[in-house]
Amino acid sequence: MRLEQTVQYSSRSDIGLRRRNNQDSCVVQICTDREEWKNHGHLFMVADGMGGHAAGELASKMAVDTIPHTFFKSRDLSIKEALKKAIVIANNSINRRGTENPDFERMGTTCTTLVLSPRGAIVGHVGDSRCYRIREGQIDQLSFDHSLQWELIRRGKMKPEEVFMTEPRHVITRSLGPDPVVEVDVEGPYPTIPGDIYLLCSDGLTGHVQDEEIGAIVSQLPIGEACRLLINLANVRGGSDNVTVIIAKVGALPEGTPSEDEEEAITPEQRKRGIFWLVAAWILAILFVVGVSLTVLGEKLPGAISIALSVILSGALFFFWNRTRQAYSAKNNNLDETVSSKPYRSASARLTPKFLSHLAAVESELYQTIQEENWTVNQKELNDAYEKSKKGLSEKNYSVAMRQFARAIDIMMEGMNNYRKQINHDSKWKEDDSTS
Structure with a gap:
């Protein structure tokens, strides 16, 4: 990221x-x-x-x-x-x-x-x-x-x-x-x-x-x-x-940035290590080419020594590189801590008609309650949300329907919260009057 x-x-x-x-x-x-x-x-x-x-x-x-x-x-x-x-x-x-x-x-x-x-x-x-x-x-x-x-x-x-x-x-x-x-x-x-x-x-x-x-x-x-x-x-x-x-x-990656999922910042220390490995690889390659060239020209003993030396040093260099890589990986991955690459459980996150029907039932029950309890709500906004949710359902535009159901429920729950606050306020005043 x-x-x-x-x-x-x-x-x-x-x-x-x-x-x-x-x-x-x-x-x-x-x-x-x-x-x-x-x-x-x-x-x-x-x-x-x-x-x-x-x-x-x-x-x-x-x-x-x-x-x-x-x-x-x-x-x-x-x-x-x-x-x-x-x-x-x-x-x-x-x-x-x-x-x-x-x-x-x-x-x-x-x-x-x-x-x-x-x-x-x-x-x-x-x-x-x-x-x-x-x-x-x-x-x-x-x-x-x-x-x-x-x-x-x-x-x-x-x-x-x-x-x-x-x-x-x-x-x-x-x-x-x-x-x-x-x-x-x-x-x-x-x-x-x-x-x-x-x-x-x-x-x-x-x-x-x-x-x-x-x-x-x-x-x-x-x-x-x-x-x-x-x-x-x-x-x-x-x-x-x-x-x-x-x-x-x-959010999305800005235009012009590489598409890798995770950014690995290159530190000065990493850059120095990279240059070291590159130079070492070039030296070993040159040593090997010199050995082959000497062998072709008839200088078999110096050529064999040069080739053998390049192979031995390559093995030592690989061993050293592998040890360094493992140490760096352990330092950055904290192997002593809990690490999990898989979620503990998964489920579908897709919107279904069944869940929309449930939201419609919640909306209907809340509306009946506000009528019975006489909550104060923005009736104009509520009616607008209701009509748009019905239209979304009829057109099978489930995203629109869900958003309007959510809007209607929010309007009615706000009315319920205001009603509860008023009840608590009135109750507090009655307690104060009875103690005075």
């Missing part, structure tokens, strides 16, 4: 319908400086806090403050090493804060961080928040859920169809903060291509919206509208938790 490739992104966080406060946090930091891009890359992060009082909120806030700051401050480390170090330092900070105050004891947070870098997409991960990639009609989960369900499947204790029916979903096995030492997964680098879309989210989304639905929505809608529809769907289906979504889309 190149710095010149634009990255469109959108982020949104919602309290949901059942929680009193939002314990999710998120952050996006885009590079503008070429040196910073080469050494680090663009960073996207979601954290889902947990703990009583305001502990979860504090833990997730500390994570999104500490990790980007530490990551971009790191020098003389590879991108993967810097990301892992930043997550470990965040864990130490949250754990230390938790031990200092009984109210914050064992507070914690998940952490899912995506770095888009010259080497590709790298994911640093602890907990059950997720990172997805949507590409060419398919959605891939790039992070492993550190949950009881997924751990039982990985260890072969239960089959997926059994574990999802019998074991609790929200029991996580790793998080930042509760313990002084944490195991961090660092995945990748995954090659990036123009048009790739990455999505990070808390489990408030994946608890209510399926992978196939996420993929279809993100594939069809502009990223800002996709964020809103995903959160609206999670809330329509219960809104049992805070919901946070970040979507990032990789």
